Amino acid sequence: MEELTMSIPQSMFLVIFGASGDLCKRKLMPALYLLYREKRVPATFAILGVARTSYSDASFRENIRTELIRYLSEDQMDEGIMREFLGCLYYQPMNPAREEDYTTLKKRLDEMDKDLNNRSNYLFYLAVPPALYEIIPQFLKKARLTGSPGMKRVVVEKPFGYDLQSAGNLNKIYTSVFQEDRIFRIDHFLGKETVLNILAFRFANSIFEPLWNRNYIDYVEITAVEKLGVERRAGFFEQTGTLRDMVQNHLMQLLALIAMEPPRQFEATSFRDEVSKVYRSLRPLTEETAKSMVIRGQYTGADDIKGYREEESVAPDSRTETFVAMKVFVDNWRWSGIPFFLRTGKRMPTKVTEIIIHFKQTPYHLFECTGTHCPVTDSLVIRIQPEEGIALRFALKVPGSGFEVNMTDMDFSYASLGQLPVMDAYSRLIEDCFAGDSTLFSRGDTVEDSWTFFMPVLDYWQRHPEAPLYSYPAGTWGPPEADRLVHEAGFEWSNPCKNLTKTDKYCEL
Numbered sequence: 204m205e206e207l208t209m210s211i212p213q214s215m216f217l218v219i220f221g222a223s224g225d226l227c228k229r230k231l232m233p234a235l236y237l238l239y240r241e242k243r244v245p246a247t248f249a250i251l252g253v254a255r256t257s258y259s260d261a262s263f264r265e266n267i268r269t270e271l272i273r274y275l276s277e278d279q280m281d282e283g284i285m286r287e288f289l290g291c292l293y294y295q296p297m298n299p300a301r302e303e304d305y306t307t308l309k310k311r312l313d314e315m316d317k318d319l320n321n322r323s324n325y326l327f328y329l330a331v332p333p334a335l336y337e338i339i340p341q342f343l344k345k346a347r348l349t350g351s352p353g354m355k356r357v358v359v360e361k362p363f364g365y366d367l368q369s370a371g372n373l374n375k376i377y378t379s380v381f382q383e384d385r386i387f388r389i390d391h392f393l394g395k396e397t398v399l400n401i402l403a404f405r406f407a408n409s410i411f412e413p414l415w416n417r418n419y420i421d422y423v424e425i426t427a428v429e430k431l432g433v434e435r436r437a438g439f440f441e442q443t444g445t446l447r448d449m450v451q452n453h454l455m456q457l458l459a460l461i462a463m464e465p466p467r468q469f470e471a472t473s474f475r476d477e478v479s480k481v482y483r484s485l486r487p488l489t490e491e492t493a494k495s496m497v498i499r500g501q502y503t504g505a506d507d508i509k510g511y512r513e514e515e516s517v518a519p520d521s522r523t524e525t526f527v528a529m530k531v532f533v534d535n536w537r538w539s540g541i542p543f544f545l546r547t548g549k550r551m552p553t554k555v556t557e558i559i560i561h562f563k564q565t566p567y568h569l570f571e572c573t574g575t576h577c578p579v580t581d582s583l584v585i586r587i588q589p590e591e592g593i594a595l596r597f598a599l600k601v602p603g604s605g606f607e608v609n610m611t612d613m614d615f616s617y618a619s620l621g622q623l624p625v626m627d628a629y630s631r632l633i634e635d636c637f638a639g640d641s642t643l644f645s646r647g648d649t650v651e652d653s654w655t656f657f658m659p660v661l662d663y664w665q666r667h668p669e670a671p672l673y674s675y676p677a678g679t680w681g682p683p684e685a686d687r688l689v690h691e692a693g694f695e696w697s698n699p700c701k702n703l704t705k706t707d708k709y710c711e712l
């Protein structure tokens with residue numbers, strides 16, 4: 204059995220299923236090129252793309268070259284390195300849904316092992332539609348591509364399951380083929396520098412953590428919205444919806460990073476144990492709270508923008524939600540009684556992902572307050588994208604006579620660090636897969652914990668198709684019912700602007 208070591212192995216082949224697809228061209232290949240350029244791949248390295256589309260090695264290389272030119276910036280391109288990188292690419296046409304094709308795959312990998320001196324170390328990357336997630340590991344196993352000798356690992360793209368039952372079923376299949384710590388359930392969100400920076404911000408500083416609890420914090424907002432509609436993903440999105448596509452994974456990960464206890468060490472077991480504790484502390488939803496604490500919406504047309512139901516591949520009476528706002532409680536010692544408001548949607552006024560920690564007011568107001576933020580409440584804005592950074596909003600005296608106070612921002616822009624990383628989340632996470640470090644990947648039990656939390660909502664929506672689905676015009680901040688959710692708790696959404704330091708309800712977009 205492979206002994207897991209946290210360093211990049213001497214030799215390894217990456218086998219990408221779905222190599223003709225969008226994810227491979229747009230994200231994986233640029234990420235791999237950058238890793239290659241930085242010499243952060245195994246010394247003996249090859250990428251074998253597999254899919255049904257008919258390419259030869261040469262035409263696959265040519266196709267990827269065209270895509271790299273499209274997706275890399277000019278300063279990332281280097282002709283010499285590009286040539287070397289393309290030389291590592293191979294292609295095997297096959298249908299991943301057909302068992303007999305895996306015999307051909309095994310034969311090809313055996314030949315490549317011999318030619319390139321690889322010791323049967325394979326990292327399988329499933330960049331295919333989720334309907335194929337079940338079958339591929341089973342066919343790999345039957346073809347004797349997953350056992351000894353050599354290291355065998357697998358990366359599975361999101362979404363991992365459609366509900367608790369399907370996620371549980373996938374977990375059973377994957378753990379019957381690979382050991383849990385060789386299964387990399389990827390969600391590129393967790394590889395983003397700014398998401399990782401939440402951990403550094405919280406646990407590398409001594410000044411914030413003492414305030415990071417129910418005694419000082421009033422409520423937390425987590426917003427991840429986009430300006431675009433469903434675009435080319437309508438067919439997929441119709442079957443998925445925003446709760447499954449965004450809330451169950453991305454927003455829950457952000458919630459976990461904000462609410463978790465410090466892990467004993469920054470390594471896979473300690474970190475993922477703490478994430479799991481947060482999910483297990485969530486106040487369970489019931490049919491009643493699914494009605495009152497979860498608001499779903501769907502955009503309608505506005506100006507020259509089509510409504511969701513007018514989009515291609517969308518049913519004219521579709522009940523798929525494109526917006527979700529919800530109130531969540533983490534029932535533990537640190538967070539008891541503090542609401543976390545989550546909000547995500549398509550066709551919003553802007554594209555932004557940010558977390559706002561709202562601190563409690565002072566017990567008594569000594570000073571007169573001016574401006575729009577009265578009474579004064581301090582807040583901390585953690586901006587994930589765009590204009591990544593952190594802003595601390597607090598009150599200062601207005602210059603001049605008297606003693607009026609108004610809010611000011613102390614802000615840090617991530618770009619000001621100068622040396623921004625050249626690699627994106629995919630590079631970071633693929634490198635972690637080479638190194639066998641699963642810290643930033645979801646563990647099987649945690650995925651199921653998250654689905655468990657959302658099942659009452661999904662069941663309620665399924666059993667009650669008449670349950671409210673509020674409409675909102677494209678380009679607005681969602682249905683008014685989402686405002687009611689925060690207003691009845693005595694709070695407000697802070698509709699963010701593009702500009703980090705203008706997180707103001709009335710800001711210009």
Ligand SMILES: NC(=O)c1ccc[n+]([C@@H]2O[C@H](COP(=O)([O-])OP(=O)(O)OC[C@H]3O[C@@H](n4cnc5c(N)ncnc54)[C@H](OP(=O)(O)O)[C@@H]3O)[C@@H](O)[C@H]2O)c1
Nearest residue numbers: 221223224225226227254255256330331332333360361362
């Ligand atoms: N695209 C993204 O930005 C993105 C982001 C996050 C996660 N993901 C996830 O990553 C996975 C891949 O995404 P993608 O956008 O690259 O998907 P895609 O373009 O729809 O599909 C990838 C490839 O899978 C093969 N394929 C499609 N249907 C098949 C079928 N019925 N049987 C066998 N092969 C089939 C196709 O290749 P052939 O026709 O050549 O066989 C296709 O090129 C999905 O699970 C998606 O949810 C994608």
